[in-house]
Amino acid sequence: MTERYDPQIIERKWQKKWEEQKCFEAEASHDKPKFFGLIEFPYPSGQGLHVGHPRPFTAMDVISRKRRMQGYNVLFPIGYDAFGLPTENYAIKTGIHPAKVTHDNIQRFREQLKRLGYSFDYSREVNTTDPAYYKWTQWIFLKFYEKGLAYKAEIPINFCTSCKVGLANEEVVDGVCERCGGKVIRMIRSQWMLKITEYAQRLIDDLDKVQYLDKIKTQQINWIGRSEGAEVNFQIAGTDDKLLIYTTRADTMFGATYMVVSPEHPVIEKYRDRILNMDEVSDYQKQAALKSDFERGELAKEKTGVEVKGLRAVNPVTKKEIPIWISDYVLMGYGTGAIMAVPAHDTRDYEFAKKFDLPIVEVVAGGDIEKEAFTDCDHGKMINSGFLNGLEVKDAIAAIIDYLEKEGIGKRKINYKLRDWVFSRQRYWGEPIPLVHCDQCGWVPIPEDELPLTLPMLDDFTPTDDGSSCLARAKDWLQTTCPKCGRPAVREADTMPNWAGSSWYFLRYCDAHNNKAFADPEELKYWLPIDWYNGGMEHTTLHLLYSRFWHKFLYDCGLVPTEEPYMKRTSHGMVLGANGEKMSKSRGNVVNPDDYINEFGADAFRMYIMFMGAFDQPIPWNEQGTRGCRKFLDRVWRLQEMISDSEKSSAKIYSSLHGCIKKVSEDIERMKFNTAIAAMMSFVNDVYAEGTLSKEDLHTFLQLLNPFAPHIAEEMNEQLGFEQLHHSSWPEYDEKALIEEQVEYGIQINGKIRARISLPAGISKEEIEKAVLSSEEIVKQVQGRTVRKVIVVKNIVNIVVS
């Protein structure tokens, strides 16, 4: 009689063994084919791991464990993305240094991860806040600077007028400071920018070279937002100045009845003396400054705006004078900050024109502009448009741009919605930007041998009154000398955003302890590209795009061997709280895995997290689920009592096992972990029905179970007397075992199942048709009706009768 299944003992035993034997460290040799599996490294928050973390981790652990058994040299690393706001805010509140908080949090995370039995290579762990790591983050930033891709620009930040702190967008709730409820304004600051827009086209084009889920590609393409259109100059009446606009619908120019400029547009300042209602205009500018771009873009909001009296523009095709308005639905950050408004054919312009009673001129026939804007550009012909009349929209666009170019009024232009990356944060807990400012020499990079530029130890992390980070108060650190001319100079007090460290961490995994380079080129050549990167959909447009951008830049510098970092990208659905809402401390629905591991074991927890639902869909946590999977593992454990003395299992069990091998092997590749587990459950149910199976077949089953529940699988396998599972080869299925002798056909009459008939396998369609039509059941059902058609597909026979 075998002992009772006790996961607490078994799991500790195997975790210890794996660590001692260094089972999951990637092999230094480059002889074998490699597999680099990547998960998004966690942010070590103060609450520790919650049940959402293990979902992607377990999935990639399953895949990595399978790859090892398939003979690959596997790199499955782990690290911590540890710079960031929550830790800093915690430090401000408690006075405990963020480095200490980070250290403790990481310690806790690591322990929790180890308890879950992940096959991470802990020897290559990275931590973005470690100076030995961020030395290279700074080094890469200097490369950007060197190549002219890092530059300074005047960009607004959110500033709480009461705390005197720069705020992240997330900290601004309904226009006020999340912490104190104080008024938030937009304050202009000079900030470091990275020119990601220079890579916009390549970031779209090279998606063809990788296997990302289509929805991820689509999301990135839409985010980059390439559009083909034209830039057109509108003369400002009575001046030599022109207002430049960008439009994708140049065909509608004859319908442009007014113009709108963004509240920040420089033309306002320039002509303030000519503007008759400047008081009204500046009031509006002030109001607009309080809103975020997001609020301003919201269509749901009532349109607002003010006519700029005294300033008028000339429509270059109708030659008519038209009014100029300012409104916050036009953003300075996209296009040119000015638009021509064509209310008949643009929804926002239409709404605006209706509200302020501006003229609406229909120029594309086909809609009902009394009711709404007609924006369809695939149907409809031009009207009221001079030489464009009668043309289709597509042709009209080409014709008018040709005309504009010929007349020198405008030109073709490709535009991107993507904006350059604001790279400065007025914060302490980030990588210092390794530049100094010298009155003589301007911005000067610090010499490479002075990297890393480490964060000074402070005890007060609160920002300064003007919104600068607390580094601005660290005078000793701030004051330095210019590396170029030796005169006194000042360091940059802003730090890098959290995204910096996560934009290249996967490269460091290839050679985590190198202190001469961010990684050895030979290691990069072997390990790159990452074979499979799984992460959340929420990272699609920021982290994923930023890291592709950094990688392409490093490729251009000759520092990495591949154009793209990730060959394959998949994503998981979020684990929600039991109430169906996103897990968060403030909602009080955060679930910690520890309780479940203590009660049911890590294997049961891993099984459940993979079984609970479709991997790519969000799913609420269910308290009962882990118990159910524990029940399954108990059943698996008792298979030991069913081992037969004979060498072979019954034909039925053999066939069931090989069906299971096929299903599990294929489903892991498709990330259909839930159905892979269902297949294993079915196999175990079959064995229980049969009452017995061979030792060899149980071993094979344990190989399948091993990626999901590695501790129990190794333990049972050891008791059977086989070598450790992670050294064994992934089983192949026997095709012959899957062939059935009889096939059951579903017989439909006019598309509805009316009968089931079992026929021998491998007979022709004609024979099937004959057999079905002559069967007693069908003869009865079809009686008195005419058979029009018989369709035989797979194991369906549809008889169409009338």
Next chain:
RNA sequence: GCCGCUGUGGUGAAACUGGCAGACACAAGGGACUUAAAAUCCCUCGAUAGAAAUAUCAUAUGGGUUCGAUUCCCAUCGGCGGCACCA
């Protein structure tokens, strides 16, 4: 608002390329074992009608394409993610 995803029993879901809707579980109910409980094992389990065989209805809602639609198309309604300083 814009972009992407999504909607199937009491619950989580499955159905791979348009081909037998509800696999596999959870919960619930009934039974066996037990002094009893836990554990375990067996049975029932979409709705309506029926003793049953069976019939009708059913994959958010309304249309469409098709021999056949959970799957494709159009519209409507609800949920989730992202919207550039949360990570």
